[in-house]
Structures are given as structure tokens and as C-alpha cells.
Amino acid sequence: MTTEPASAAPPPARRVDPLRERFDGRTAIVTGGGSGIGRALGAELAARGATVVLADVDLAAAAAAAAEIGPRSPGSVTAAELDVRDADAVADLVERVASDHVRLDYLFNNAGVAVGGDTAQLSVAHWDRVIDVNLRGVVHGVAAAYPRMVRQGSGHIVNTASLAGLFPSPTLVPYAATKHAVVGLSISLRAEAACNGVRVTALCPGFVDTPLLDHVNEGLPGPRPGRELLRRVPGGLYTPDALARDALDGVARNRALVVAPSVARNAWRGYRLAPTVVLAAATRTARRLLGDLHAG
Numbered sequence: 574m575t576t577e578p579a580s581a582a583p584p585p586a587r588r589v590d591p592l593r594e595r596f597d598g599r600t601a602i603v604t605g606g607g608s609g610i611g612r613a614l615g616a617e618l619a620a621r622g623a624t625v626v627l628a629d630v631d632l633a634a635a636a637a638a639a640a641e642i643g644p645r646s647p648g649s650v651t652a653a654e655l656d657v658r659d660a661d662a663v664a665d666l667v668e669r670v671a672s673d674h675v676r677l678d679y680l681f682n683n684a685g686v687a688v689g690g691d692t693a694q695l696s697v698a699h700w701d702r703v704i705d706v707n708l709r710g711v712v713h714g715v716a717a718a719y720p721r722m723v724r725q726g727s728g729h730i731v732n733t734a735s736l737a738g739l740f741p742s743p744t745l746v747p748y749a750a751t752k753h754a755v756v757g758l759s760i761s762l763r764a765e766a767a768c769n770g771v772r773v774t775a776l777c778p779g780f781v782d783t784p785l786l787d788h789v790n791e792g793l794p795g796p797r798p799g800r801e802l803l804r805r806v807p808g809g810l811y812t813p814d815a816l817a818r819d820a821l822d823g824v825a826r827n828r829a830l831v832v833a834p835s836v837a838r839n840a841w842r843g844y845r846l847a848p849t850v851v852l853a854a855a856t857r858t859a860r861r862l863l864g865d866l867h868a869g
């Protein structure tokens with residue numbers, strides 16, 4: 574009697590998670606990648622298999638992040654020095670990364686600074702600082718990466734805006750102005766970019782526990798408000814890691830806006846449903862925050 578050789582059992586089907594798969598083997602640049610949300614985005618991208626360049630004006634911070642994240646991730650992580658206020662430097666980095674890796678799949682325009690306080694005490698220098706980094710920095714990223722992505726016929730630009738780009742934000746007026754501009758840039762470019770196979774998303778976090786909250790008006794003359802600028806946040810501050818997971822899930826789903834956490838989504842929804850009520854509440858918040866600022 575002959576026996577059939579036992580056929581090898583088929584390997585277990587690999588479970589494909591589309592929210593992770595979208596980043597596997599892809600190339601991404603994250604500006605402001607040395608700290609906070611950018612660092613967490615870099616770690617989550619690398620955990621999902623991407624090749625990541627953490628670009629930051631603080632090269633030591635970006636290098637330390639890359640050294641920590643890289644060895645524990647399937648993707649690779651490197652650091653680059655970049656000041657997003659320098660359009661030529663942004664263009665050079667995009668060109669170098671895209672040539673080294675044949676293509677650039679993701680650009681996260683995330684670098685940002687916080688400028689705020691009592692607007693009556695702020696000078697043009699305050700406005701210039703936040704416009705240069707938060708708005709021009711994003712513009713430089715788009716100007717560098719979008720034409721290349723159009724030529725590729727693919728790519729995804731993710732701009733970190735803020736809930737302050739969707740919602741009245743007294744005592745963060747210059748910051749909110751730049752973030753509203755980033756939302757406007759993103760949703761407008763998104764419609765145009767779709768014609769070219771390119772995606773655009775604006776990330777709109779509520780308050781996230783990062784060093785940004787302790788560096789308001791850093792390097793500028795006048796008052797340096799601290800965390801007294803924060804509204805009372807039900808449920809406390811969100812973590813950068815949780816935000817990065819929400820962000821990449823939203824990017825994988827090609828959302829126009831990723832608003833997180835849920836408390837931020839609820840605030841945004843409330844403003845769209847009842848703007849007059851929310852604006853009146855914002856005035857009460859402003860009175861309290863200005864009182865705290867002048868008391869402190």
C-alpha cells in the first residue's frame with residue numbers, strides 16, 4: 574500500500590491590517606520629529622514599517638529620537654537637521670530623501686511653535702515668529718513635495734494644524750490664525766491634489782501633553798505664559814502616542830481632517846451646531862484666561 578506524502582500544512586494566512594499596511598515599506602519625512610507629536614508620529618510610522626526621516630531644527634533631539642525608535646521598529650529611522658523657515662533647505666531635504674528612496678510617499682509638515690497670551694501685549698515679532706514656522710514652514714513643505722508627488726502620481730501630505738484651526742481660541746490668537754490658515758490650505762489643496770492622485774490631510778489635535786505647552790513665546794520679548802493658557806480639558810491632556818495612532822489611522826483612511834481626541838471632536842461639532850453659543854462661551858473663557866495671565 575502506498576501512502577500519499579503528507580502535504581505540508583499551508584502557512585497561516587497573514588492577517589493584513591490595512592491601517593498598518595498603508596505605511597509598510599513607504600518613505601516619510603516628519604518635520605519637528607525630534608519631540609512631542611512629531612517624534613510619536615515617527616515612532617508609529619516606523620512601527621508600521623515605514624522608512625522615516627525625523628527632520629528638526631534641533632538635530633540632537635531628532636538624532637536621539639531616531640536612535641531610540643529605530644532599533645525597536647521594523648522600519649528604519651534617521652535624523653536630519655532642518656529649519657522649516659528655510660525654503661531651500663526644505664526643498665533640498667525632500668529632493669535628497671526622494672532620490673535616495675526613489676520616491677517620497679508621505680510628508681508630515683508638523684514642526685510648530687506656540688505664540689500667545691494677551692494679544693494687546695504682543696508685537697509684530699510675535700506674529701512673524703509663528704507665521705514663519707507654522708504657516709510658511711508648511712508652505713515650504715508643500716512647495717517642495719507637492720510637484721514631485723504630482724509627477725509620481727501619488728503621495729500624501731499631512732499638515733499638523735490644531736483644534737485651534739477650527740475653533741475660537743482666545744489668548745492663542747496668532748497661533749490660531751496660523752492653524753486656521755493651515756486647515757484652509759489643506760482642504761483647498763486636497764481637492765486640487767485629488768485630480769493628480771495626491772492626498773492631503775490636516776491633523777487637528779486638541780491639547781496634547783508635549784513640551785510645546787511649556788515653550789509659549791520662547792525666544793520672544795515680553796511675557797512667557799505657561800500652562801495657565803490651557804482651557805480646562807475634560808479628561809486631561811491627550812498623549813502624543815495615542816494621537817499618533819489616531820493620526821495614522823485617519824491618514825490610512827484618507828480623512829480630510831483628523832480631529833482627536835473625542836473631546837476635541839465634540840468641541841468642533843458643538844461649534845458647527847451652535848456657533849453663537851460657543852462664541853459666547855469663548856468670551857467667558859477669555860475673561861478667565863486673561864485674569865489668570867494678569868494675576869500670574
Ligand SMILES: NC(=O)c1ccc[n+]([C@@H]2O[C@H](COP(=O)([O-])OP(=O)(O)OC[C@H]3O[C@@H](n4cnc5c(N)ncnc54)[C@H](O)[C@@H]3O)[C@@H](O)[C@H]2O)c1
Pocket residue numbers: 604605606607608609610611628629630631634655656657658683684685686687706710733734735736777778779780781782783784785786788
Ligand atoms: N501639544 C499640543 O497641545 C498641540 C495641539 C495641537 C497641535 N499641535 C501642533 O503639533 C505640532 C507639534 O507640536 P508638539 O506639541 O509636538 O511640540 P514640541 O515642542 O514637542 O515639538 C515641536 C518640534 O518642532 C521643532 N521645531 C520648532 N521650530 C522648528 C523649525 N523652524 N524647523 C524645524 N523644526 C522646528 C522643535 O525643535 C520640536 O522638536 C505643532 O505644529 C503644534 O502646533 C500641538
